[in-house]
Amino acid sequence: MTTLVDQVRSGDRRAIARLLTVVETGGQDAAAALASLYPYTGRAYTVGITGAPGSGKSTLTDKLVAHIRRGGDDVGVLAVDPSSPFSGGAILGDRVRMQDHASDDGVFIRSMATRGHLGGLARATPQAVRVLDAAGMAWVLIETVGVGQVEVEIAERADTTVVVVNPGWGDAVQAAKAGLLEIADCFVVNKADRPGSAETRRDLESMLELAGALDWRPPVVETVATEGAGIDELWEAVTEHRAFLESDGRLVTRREERTRDEVRAVVEDTLRAEASVRCVGEAFDALVARVVARELTPEAAAAALLAD
Amino acid sequence: MTTLVDQVRSGDRRAIARLLTVVETGGQDAAAALASLYPYTGRAYTVGITGAPGSGKSTLTDKLVAHIRRGGDDVGVLAVDPSSPFSGGAILGDRVRMQDHASDDGVFIRSMATRGHLGGLARATPQAVRVLDAAGMAWVLIETVGVGQVEVEIAERADTTVVVVNPGWGDAVQAAKAGLLEIADCFVVNKADRPGSAETRRDLESMLELAGALDWRPPVVETVATEGAGIDELWEAVTEHRAFLESDGRLVTRREERTRDEVRAVVEDTLRAEASVRCVGEAFDALVARVVARELTPEAAAAALLAD
Numbered sequence: 001m002t003t004l005v006d007q008v009r010s011g012d013r014r015a016i017a018r019l020l021t022v023v024e025t026g027g028q029d030a031a032a033a034l035a036s037l038y039p040y041t042g043r044a045y046t047v048g049i050t051g052a053p054g055s056g057k058s059t060l061t062d063k064l065v066a067h068i069r070r071g072g073d074d075v076g077v078l079a080v081d082p083s084s085p086f087s088g089g090a091i092l093g094d095r096v097r098m099q100d101h102a103s104d105d106g107v108f109i110r111s112m113a114t115r116g117h118l119g120g121l122a123r124a125t126p127q128a129v130r131v132l133d134a135a136g137m138a139w140v141l142i143e144t145v146g147v148g149q150v151e152v153e154i155a156e157r158a159d160t161t162v163v164v165v166n167p168g169w170g171d172a173v174q175a176a177k178a179g180l181l182e183i184a185d186c187f188v189v190n191k192a193d194r195p196g197s198a199e200t201r202r203d204l205e206s207m208l209e210l211a212g213a214l215d216w217r218p219p220v221v222e223t224v225a226t227e228g229a230g231i232d233e234l235w236e237a238v239t240e241h242r243a244f245l246e247s248d249g250r251l252v253t254r255r256e257e258r259t260r261d262e263v264r265a266v267v268e269d270t271l272r273a274e275a276s277v278r279c280v281g282e283a284f285d286a287l288v289a290r291v292v293a294r295e296l297t298p299e300a301a302a303a304a305l306l307a308d
Numbered sequence: 309m310t311t312l313v314d315q316v317r318s319g320d321r322r323a324i325a326r327l328l329t330v331v332e333t334g335g336q337d338a339a340a341a342l343a344s345l346y347p348y349t350g351r352a353y354t355v356g357i358t359g360a361p362g363s364g365k366s367t368l369t370d371k372l373v374a375h376i377r378r379g380g381d382d383v384g385v386l387a388v389d390p391s392s393p394f395s396g397g398a399i400l401g402d403r404v405r406m407q408d409h410a411s412d413d414g415v416f417i418r419s420m421a422t423r424g425h426l427g428g429l430a431r432a433t434p435q436a437v438r439v440l441d442a443a444g445m446a447w448v449l450i451e452t453v454g455v456g457q458v459e460v461e462i463a464e465r466a467d468t469t470v471v472v473v474n475p476g477w478g479d480a481v482q483a484a485k486a487g488l489l490e491i492a493d494c495f496v497v498n499k500a501d502r503p504g505s506a507e508t509r510r511d512l513e514s515m516l517e518l519a520g521a522l523d524w525r526p527p528v529v530e531t532v533a534t535e536g537a538g539i540d541e542l543w544e545a546v547t548e549h550r551a552f553l554e555s556d557g558r559l560v561t562r563r564e565e566r567t568r569d570e571v572r573a574v575v576e577d578t579l580r581a582e583a584s585v586r587c588v589g590e591a592f593d594a595l596v597a598r599v600v601a602r603e604l605t606p607e608a609a610a611a612a613l614l615a616d
Contacts, residue, residue, distance in 0.1 A: 035605050255600075267586060267613055274579060288571055294350060297343050298571045
């Protein structure tokens with residue numbers, strides 16, 4: 001395992017892929033690997049990219065990767081899809097996407113999907129970020145595929161969160177409803193060559209106006225990702241936000257707060273796993289039957305389950 | 309405490325009010341009271357009433373109470389408001405609402421609000437239902453004030469769940485977005501004398517159509533609660549749903565499933581309370597500082613917190 005970690009630190013792409021699989025699989029090996037990686041993390045800057053399915057996030061991410069590579073930095077991409085049971089580098093999407101960057105050792109793209117429960121993915125994502133971080137990627141883009149609670153939670157834990165919407169009536173309102181207004185550091189109106197782009201931009205800006213005075217006013221950038229239009233402006237917005245966070249210690253505070261959340265989440269997950277183990281099986285069924293028969297209160301049944 | 313429970317079982321309104329306060333306050337007294345009440349529960353039929361603020365739920369509930377009373381049954385009302393810090397019988401709203409039924413011992417209305425955390429309210433509601441149940445109320449109406457996750461969770465745990473919307477463009481769509489389509493056993497378009505009522509009804513029906521074949525197709529009833537219009541039809545829909553549930557053991561299965569959920573929720577709440585106790589204070593801060601300094605992984609910090 002130490003050798004694998006060393007290989008990852010030297011940027012070996014096959015080692016990165018293997019260690020990501022170890023981390024996703026979980027268990028003792030993952031814990032050991034993450035522990036030996038951990039001292040070498042904290043350098044990568046993470047950008048979360050979220051929005052409704054079909055809004056063009058993947059294309060946008062690919063263009064950002066090319067843009068970052070032109071600047072010379074290494075970049076990792078985690079495409080997180082809680083709705084898919086497929087994970088790892090073997091799926092078609094990854095291979096197709098990787099083709100553009102196949103000969104480029106400075107790019108690493110990985111899909112992550114649900115293994116078991118959703119909470120697992122929310123926890124596995126920061127761990128996968130650490131692998132790419134330790135491998136020397138200066139940037140890690142975290143692209144989430146849907147706009148469910150888990151996706152939003154994953155995207156908002158990035159240093160900078162980009163929310164992608166499309167032109168069209170009500171799209172800005174949908175974004176607001178999905179809770180994206182609160183988490184966005186930057187908005188993208190992608191497919192901006194379609195009708196309604198200006199209106200969607202205006203809707204977003206007026207909703208941001210309503211949200212009141214903010215330290216950072218999220219810019220709204222129009223892009224046509226398929227043609228590469230607006231990518232420079234988007235990247236400028238991301239790096240401006242980064243500069244804003246770095247200017248007065250906000251990035252450090254934000255990351256500290258995230259660390260607190262992450263430790264808390266691990267504690268909760270551990271206890272939740274314990275709860276779900278206790279709430280299945282014969283002992284649980286027997287206690288529930290006694291509650292149904294009015295012999296025990298739900299509280300007494302729970303106490304009995306926890307006393308074991 | 310045994311005397312108080314006996315008084316509640318005889319339907320003594322002051323005893324009911326006192327015991328509800330004991331249950332809301334929690335702790336040893338509440339646990340003891342709930343344990344001695346529990347054998348006498350399971351007879352009341354519960355109806356959840358939910359919908360956006362301002363949709364007229366309170367007026368509708370009051371008219372249902374009067375309707376039920378004309379049939380001779382006793383009825384209890386729990387008005388659950390997670391957004392309010394006020395609880396108990398002392399608040400103005402309760403007194404105003406009680407005036408109509410002040411001389412009627414067959415009606416008991418109680419507001420419940422957040423004491424501490426929201427989860428607490430979701431847990432306290434079934435406990436309060438048990439007090440009213442043991443007091444001999446044939447019906448308990450559970451009115452929730454908003455459409456947040458907790459309110460929806462509380463309303464859907466009733467035997468029959470009524471979702472209230474208003475006429476007007478997009479209201480049906482909002483209901484769908486809030487997850488109300490899935491939990492409704494019956495829809496009410498209240499304020500049906502306003503423009504757009506037929507459209508809202510049609511929207512609901514076509515969304516139900518899209519949801520596919522269901523064992524129970526939730527009826528859509530139009531009401532003008534302020535004038536008492538449609539209340540008979542609404543009550544007919546509720547009692548039809550009850551008959552449907554009772555016809556082939558569905559009610560028993562549904563309540564068993566709810567019992568399982570409730571025991572599970574108590575176990576989770578207990579462990580979550582444990583987690584939040586562990587994730588504050590100096591020991592937690594010190595561990596987080598070590599994680600930030602990259603001396604410990606989040607997992608190792610969590611394990612250290614849980615090992616104490």
